[in-house]
Amino acid sequence: MGVTGIPKRMSRGRKVWLAVVAALAVCLTAFFIWTSWKSNQIIAELKSIADRLETSPGWENLDTQPPVAAAMCTTPLDGPCSQYAYRWATHQAYQQGDLEKYIHQVSLVPQELEKCERNPRFNAGGLDCRAVGIIDGWNVRISVHDYGPGDDNSTVQIVVNHYGY
Structure with missing residues (x-):
């Protein structure tokens, strides 16, 4: 008001x-709402792939990392920009063919396969095997580990991620 x-x-x-500032605020708000929505959509997609791996009764979930998603996955500066991972202690000894069973459950066609064979001169004879491939454009890795032939517990992990290239 004047005098x-x-x-x-x-x-x-x-x-x-004032109009420019208002338009900028609206654009930024819309961008943040879109990235949040897109990140939630990506997490749901990653989870749907990881959930294909069927656990057995008695498996203990070793929640190691919360799901991560980024709507703008172009250049990963610090690891994967979108990732979903499960890791379990099975409380069961590895049985021959378990890795292949997990591969079949998630419908993975392995591009890289390290078979589950024990090497007594490496890791005290423990298992360290994995299968890596692509499902719906996402990198998928299934791995199985234990600490030796007498170990009655193996660890199974599935990781679904995208590195932006």
């Missing part, structure tokens, strides 16, 4: 700046 109690008119330049 006389009559409202001052806003200058044209000030109106333009």
Whole structure:
């Protein structure tokens, strides 16, 4: 308001700046809402692939990492930009063919396969095997580990991720 109690008119330049600031705020808000929605959509997609691996009764979930998703996965600067992982202690000894069973459950066509064979000169004869491939454009890795032939517990992990290239 002016000195006389009559409202001052806003200058044209000030109106333009106010409109630009308002438009920028609307665009930023829309962008953050979209990235949040897209990240949730990506997590749901990653989870749907990881959930294909069927666990057995008695498996203990070793929650190691919360799901991560990024709507703008172009250049990973610090690891994968979108990832979903499960890891379990099976409380059962590895049985021949378990890795192949897991591969079949998730419908993975391995591009890389390290068979589950024990090497007594490496890791005290423990298992360290994995299958890696692509499902619906996402990198999928299934791995099985234990600490030796007498170990009655193996660890199974599935990781679904995308590195942006």
